[in-house]
Amino acid sequence: xxxxxxxxxxxxxxxxxxxxxxxxxxxxxxxxxxxxxxxxxxxxxxxxxxxxxxxxxxxxxxxxxxxxxxxxxxxxxxxxxxxxxxxxxxxxxxxxxxxxxxxxxxxxxxxxxxxxxxxxx
Amino acid sequence: xxxxxxxxxxxxxxxxxxxxxxxxxxxxxxxxxxxxxxxxxxxxxxxxxxxxxxxxxxxxxxxxxxxxxxxxxxxxxxxxxxxxxxxxxxxxxxxxxxxxxxxxx
Numbered sequence: 001x002x003x004x005x006x007x008x009x010x011x012x013x014x015x016x017x018x019x020x021x022x023x024x025x026x027x028x029x030x031x032x033x034x035x036x037x038x039x040x041x042x043x044x045x046x047x048x049x050x051x052x053x054x055x056x057x058x059x060x061x062x063x064x065x066x067x068x069x070x071x072x073x074x075x076x077x078x079x080x081x082x083x084x085x086x087x088x089x090x091x092x093x094x095x096x097x098x099x100x101x102x103x104x105x106x107x108x109x110x111x112x113x114x115x116x117x118x119x120x121x
Numbered sequence: 122x123x124x125x126x127x128x129x130x131x132x133x134x135x136x137x138x139x140x141x142x143x144x145x146x147x148x149x150x151x152x153x154x155x156x157x158x159x160x161x162x163x164x165x166x167x168x169x170x171x172x173x174x175x176x177x178x179x180x181x182x183x184x185x186x187x188x189x190x191x192x193x194x195x196x197x198x199x200x201x202x203x204x205x206x207x208x209x210x211x212x213x214x215x216x217x218x219x220x221x222x223x224x225x226x
Binding site: 037105106107109 | 122159163164170174212222
């Protein structure tokens with residue numbers, strides 16, 4: 001069974017940094033691109049970043065580009081999100097999600113339970 | 122960036138009703154459109170990908186249609202467990218954008 005478990009969230013001051021982790025199990029992690037998606041309190045879903053299966057390609061949303069860095073360690077079945085220069089508007093639940101693919105289509109087929117990041121002084 | 126607009130933002134319905142949600146893309150995305158369901162305090166769940174393909178394990182009362190810029194999610198007969206928020210998402214290009222959500226209540 002596929003499991004994704006995020007950790008590393010918490011309270012951080014504006015301008016601070018935080019590193020999120022996502023531990024994956026139940027599938028061959030190195031075969032799948034992975035994503036981070038966030039959801040501010042009471043708001044909708046916002047795609048944050050994605051990384052290819054071998055880390056060769058990384059992509060970011062405009063709101064986090066230059067501040068966040070996605071990475072992965074296939075030997076440890078883990079996904080990471082390094083968040084720097086945090087702002088109040090980065091406050092959200094952060095989900096890691098597996099990117100499934102079929103016949104040229106991709107989708108987020110498994111999600112973790114999320115970890116809450118709160119940016120406040 | 123491709124903007125995704127969902128209508129209606131909320132939908133009042135009863136058990137047994139047919140419910141439809143529309144998602145419109147700001148430019149053509151072919152059929153690269155996914156639908157997710159989210160219940161309070163839970164992670165989103167994939168329902169439909171490629172506009173009309175039902176994810177494994179999802180009840181057949183859910184269906185998706187459309188291509189280009191206009192898409193529809195239909196629930197043929199609402200069950201109690203279907204009251205939730207539904208999001209569309211385009212997977213045509215980066216950044217992957219979501220609609221703002223439609224609440225079925």
